[in-house]
Amino acid sequence: MSNRITFDFANMFTSRVGEHGLDQNVVLQAAAKLPAVDQALRDKRSAMAWRDLPYQPAAVLDKIKAAGSYLRENFDTLVILGIGGSALGSKALLSACAGPYYRLMEKRPGACRVLVEDNVDPDRMNSLLETVDLKRTAFHVISKSGNTVETMSQFIIVLELLHRHLGADFQKHLFITTDKSTGILKKLSDANGWDTFTVPDGVGGRFSVFCPVGLLTAAAAGMDIDALLAGCAEMDKACSLPNIPDNPAYLYALLYTMAMAKGVNISVVMPYVDALAPTAEWYCQLWAESLGKRSDLQGRQVYAGQTPVRALGVTDQHSQIQLYTEGPFDKIISFLGVEQFASKLTIPEAPLPLPELAYLYGHSLNELIEAERRATVYAVTKAGKMNNSIILDKLDEFSFGSLLYFFEVATAAAGELLGIDAFDQPGVEEGKKATFALMGRAGYEEKAAELNAAAASSDWICRV
Amino acid sequence: MSNRITFDFANMFTSRVGEHGLDQNVVLQAAAKLPAVDQALRDKRSAMAWRDLPYQPAAVLDKIKAAGSYLRENFDTLVILGIGGSALGSKALLSACAGPYYRLMEKRPGACRVLVEDNVDPDRMNSLLETVDLKRTAFHVISKSGNTVETMSQFIIVLELLHRHLGADFQKHLFITTDKSTGILKKLSDANGWDTFTVPDGVGGRFSVFCPVGLLTAAAAGMDIDALLAGCAEMDKACSLPNIPDNPAYLYALLYTMAMAKGVNISVVMPYVDALAPTAEWYCQLWAESLGKRSDLQGRQVYAGQTPVRALGVTDQHSQIQLYTEGPFDKIISFLGVEQFASKLTIPEAPLPLPELAYLYGHSLNELIEAERRATVYAVTKAGKMNNSIILDKLDEFSFGSLLYFFEVATAAAGELLGIDAFDQPGVEEGKKATFALMGRAGYEEKAAELNAAAASSDWICRV
Numbered sequence: 001m002s003n004r005i006t007f008d009f010a011n012m013f014t015s016r017v018g019e020h021g022l023d024q025n026v027v028l029q030a031a032a033k034l035p036a037v038d039q040a041l042r043d044k045r046s047a048m049a050w051r052d053l054p055y056q057p058a059a060v061l062d063k064i065k066a067a068g069s070y071l072r073e074n075f076d077t078l079v080i081l082g083i084g085g086s087a088l089g090s091k092a093l094l095s096a097c098a099g100p101y102y103r104l105m106e107k108r109p110g111a112c113r114v115l116v117e118d119n120v121d122p123d124r125m126n127s128l129l130e131t132v133d134l135k136r137t138a139f140h141v142i143s144k145s146g147n148t149v150e151t152m153s154q155f156i157i158v159l160e161l162l163h164r165h166l167g168a169d170f171q172k173h174l175f176i177t178t179d180k181s182t183g184i185l186k187k188l189s190d191a192n193g194w195d196t197f198t199v200p201d202g203v204g205g206r207f208s209v210f211c212p213v214g215l216l217t218a219a220a221a222g223m224d225i226d227a228l229l230a231g232c233a234e235m236d237k238a239c240s241l242p243n244i245p246d247n248p249a250y251l252y253a254l255l256y257t258m259a260m261a262k263g264v265n266i267s268v269v270m271p272y273v274d275a276l277a278p279t280a281e282w283y284c285q286l287w288a289e290s291l292g293k294r295s296d297l298q299g300r301q302v303y304a305g306q307t308p309v310r311a312l313g314v315t316d317q318h319s320q321i322q323l324y325t326e327g328p329f330d331k332i333i334s335f336l337g338v339e340q341f342a343s344k345l346t347i348p349e350a351p352l353p354l355p356e357l358a359y360l361y362g363h364s365l366n367e368l369i370e371a372e373r374r375a376t377v378y379a380v381t382k383a384g385k386m387n388n389s390i391i392l393d394k395l396d397e398f399s400f401g402s403l404l405y406f407f408e409v410a411t412a413a414a415g416e417l418l419g420i421d422a423f424d425q426p427g428v429e430e431g432k433k434a435t436f437a438l439m440g441r442a443g444y445e446e447k448a449a450e451l452n453a454a455a456a457s458s459d460w461i462c463r464v
Numbered sequence: 465m466s467n468r469i470t471f472d473f474a475n476m477f478t479s480r481v482g483e484h485g486l487d488q489n490v491v492l493q494a495a496a497k498l499p500a501v502d503q504a505l506r507d508k509r510s511a512m513a514w515r516d517l518p519y520q521p522a523a524v525l526d527k528i529k530a531a532g533s534y535l536r537e538n539f540d541t542l543v544i545l546g547i548g549g550s551a552l553g554s555k556a557l558l559s560a561c562a563g564p565y566y567r568l569m570e571k572r573p574g575a576c577r578v579l580v581e582d583n584v585d586p587d588r589m590n591s592l593l594e595t596v597d598l599k600r601t602a603f604h605v606i607s608k609s610g611n612t613v614e615t616m617s618q619f620i621i622v623l624e625l626l627h628r629h630l631g632a633d634f635q636k637h638l639f640i641t642t643d644k645s646t647g648i649l650k651k652l653s654d655a656n657g658w659d660t661f662t663v664p665d666g667v668g669g670r671f672s673v674f675c676p677v678g679l680l681t682a683a684a685a686g687m688d689i690d691a692l693l694a695g696c697a698e699m700d701k702a703c704s705l706p707n708i709p710d711n712p713a714y715l716y717a718l719l720y721t722m723a724m725a726k727g728v729n730i731s732v733v734m735p736y737v738d739a740l741a742p743t744a745e746w747y748c749q750l751w752a753e754s755l756g757k758r759s760d761l762q763g764r765q766v767y768a769g770q771t772p773v774r775a776l777g778v779t780d781q782h783s784q785i786q787l788y789t790e791g792p793f794d795k796i797i798s799f800l801g802v803e804q805f806a807s808k809l810t811i812p813e814a815p816l817p818l819p820e821l822a823y824l825y826g827h828s829l830n831e832l833i834e835a836e837r838r839a840t841v842y843a844v845t846k847a848g849k850m851n852n853s854i855i856l857d858k859l860d861e862f863s864f865g866s867l868l869y870f871f872e873v874a875t876a877a878a879g880e881l882l883g884i885d886a887f888d889q890p891g892v893e894e895g896k897k898a899t900f901a902l903m904g905r906a907g908y909e910e911k912a913a914e915l916n917a918a919a920a921s922s923d924w925i926c927r928v
Binding site for chain 1: 466467468469470471472473474476477547548549551552563564570582583584585586587588589590591595613614616617620621623624627628648652655656669698699702709710711712715729730737738739745748749752753755756757758767768769771773776778779781782783784785786787788789790791792793794795805806807808809811812813814815816817818820821823824825827828829830831832833835836838839840842843846847866870889890891892894895896897898899901902903904905906915918922923924925926927928
């Protein structure tokens with residue numbers, strides 16, 4: 001083990017947080033379920049292809065790296081057209097490993113600026129198209145099914161724009177990641193002789209960051225893909241161990257599902273490092289969409305799920321901590337931290353007399369943000385609220401890969417413990433059908449009639 | 465009434481969502497409590513000075529507007545040093561009213577780019593300081609107490625930097641908003657003969673967006689401050705009406721607190737317009753910090769509070785909607801929308817054959833995002849989940865002011881219905897003291913000893 005990440009679950013227990021914590025003996029008894037979980041995950045491994053992404057073939061990686069070089073040499077900007085799992089991993093990657101916050105929107109020599117356009121807000125999309133220089137901009141279109149209405153609407157707009165402004169050259173600006181053999185994007189690509197990248201079978205959107213969906217972003221931004229996957233592989237070793245606490249994913253899954261059984265229905269992820277804020281959003285999709293399920297594997301109505309919430313330290317100490325300390329015992333807070341930031345910023349002696357603040361002189365923001373994290377852990381623990389800490393020694397491709405891979409395995413294990421299917425998302429179909437109906441797609445006429453007949457008047461409407 | 469905002473609460477009721485909704489008759493009975501709430505808010509109005517910000521003196525506004533003109537004429541960039549309530553209102557304002565997403569980071573003629581530096585992450589702060597041109601950058605330092613450790617740390621860093629690089633001119637780059645008579649910032653300003661802006665008494669951080677804390681941002685970015693406050697005033701009229709549903713704030717407060725009493729402990733705000741995403745964050749502070757309280761006004765331990773969650777439509781349909789439709793009946797979803805975006809973006813006919821997508825040709829992203837909002841309302845309602853919709857005719861200073869003022873009054877009314885103090889935040893003190901202790905501030909030696917003595921070893925730690 002490389003000792004890059006420390007998981008501290010001590011504050012989940014009654015011994016630290018009192019009556020609203022978990023009892024150590026009960027947890028140790030419940031751990032008897034883990035061998036069966038472990039076996040189930042091994043049995044399913046062939047259907048969980050995301051688990052093997054740390055070990056994908058050199059040919060696949062070489063193709064991604066070559067595309068990255070080509071992008072960095074020929075374009076300023078790569079725009080991702082994708083949504084949900086096609087976007088969140090890239091956003092997390094960019095923030096964590098592509099350089100500091102204020103630089104992400106700037107053009108940099110030797111690396112593409114990568115913009116993730118993951119909504120269909122017309123004002124936002126118009127401003128994107130006004131901002132970029134089409135000649136120096138490539139687009140990465142991501143949809144496994146080729147059927148995603150948001151991504152395909154954006155794709156048509158961009159396709160027409162490139163075609164109109166660049167003529168036959170437009171094809172050089174398009175990079176497509178989709179299914180290996182089926183769907184609208186694959187069919188179009190084959191008809192035009194375009195090469196595509198593949199989302200492997202058994203890799204769902206929210207588990208796709210380490211396939212070309214996320215790796216092309218990493219390559220275009222100049223990240224170290226090998227280190228990223230080495231970090232995943234290192235975590236895969238730990239997450240293949242049979243026992244807790246050696247296997248942090250099984251421990252996380254066990255503690256969280258036991259808390260859920262006690263009615264703890266909120267999971268907060270609170271990084272104390274700006275660069276991990278989008279990683280908390282990525283977690284929110286993973287945890288919500290995987291575990292939020294009406295039916296268990298036996299078909300019983302269980303309405304499972306824990307609502308993920310992302311916060312940011314120290315910022316949200318001035319927004320959410322009042323609630324977290326004094327409010328209901330309905331949440332677990334997971335603090336993420338780093339021991340070493342990339343840079344240091346020291347608080348100097350003020351050039352004007354400020355005696356009340358002299359205690360800060362010579363300390364650094366690095367010390368301050370760590371002190372605040374420790375102080376907040378202390379305060380929520382004292383308030384009797386379950387919490388845990390996941391601390392990276394520093395944030396780079398290796399530790400980032402490890403962290404995300406940990407969350408993926410923990411989510412899969414939690415699905416097993418809850419007895420639900422963590423890999424489907426049947427609940428989004430109703431809304432998709434209703435959207436097709438409202439957009440006039442053939443075959444959805446009955447649904448359109450139902451929607452338009454839905455009562456609109458009510459006594460509970462107010463206009464101001 | 466100007467009919468700029470429509471509040472539709474119909475989907476909160478059993479008649480639309482079934483057994484997990486609220487019963488109309490029970491709500492109508494509970495409405496008998498509202499006259500007492502109304503009276504209590506009127507009695508407290510002198511201590512709720514934020515309620516009168518729509519009507520603040522012309523002299524105060526003229527001073528803000530003059531500072532805005534000076535900033536726009538002399539600087540490219542205004543950096544806000546503030547956190548929590550000193551930052552979230554400005555972030556909401558900038559996103560809603562200062563132009564489209566991708567332009568906010570750019571320098572624009574005739575308006576300052578306003579950057580909100582609301583964390584003490586050293587990498588982020590270093591990259592900010594590397595990015596801005598000090599000669600063309602002003603700083604707005606905001607802390608009512610002058611005691612906020614994060615803001616004061618940033619202030620010392622910036623003060624020393626300006627002093628070192630600009631000599632005596634450094635003072636022209638500083639704008640300070642603080643208490644009218646006390647605190648470190650006021651004392652320093654008086655000693656140096658600097659003019660300051662005032663956070664009025666009775667205006668807490670989370671209710672401060674319409675005082676100089678937010679208005680200087682509006683002025684620097686070239687927004688229409690008068691329209692903003694006119695929108696507040698219009699909403700104040702509606703929120704002074706005695707009856708529901710005429711008074712949308714009382715109705716919101718009544719329905720949400722009744723749902724809380726049934727165990728609904730999560731409040732989701734989901735705008736279907738990118739420009740309102742930071743407004744959802746602003747709401748999260750308002751709702752969490754105001755209502756998350758251990759004790760009620762009689763001193764009983766109630767552990768009140770509802771956890772706010774911000775989502776973004778349509779993006780989070782591909783992240784959270786699976787959970788919202790199929791998961792537990794533990795949340796209310798409030799959809800925010802606009803009828804008219806600032807611009808239009810039509811999906812053209814594709815220049816290559818894409819017959820499966822022809823149904824989209826000629827439609828606009830404007831139609832798509834509205835169809836998806838309607839489709840999602842339909843899907844979550846069909847799944848039996850309580851929801852409501854707040855629709856602006858279009859997003860501008862007037863409707864934005866109305867919307868935020870509505871949420872402020874709704875929060876105050878909810879505090880009354882819960883019998884708690886919505887205007888304090890005692891739960892953040894423990895963490896503040898612990899931070900002072902860890903940073904070596906005099907007078908906190910005992911707390912430091914307690915923190916350092918806290919058990920660090922545990923069987924529940926895992927290193928990978």
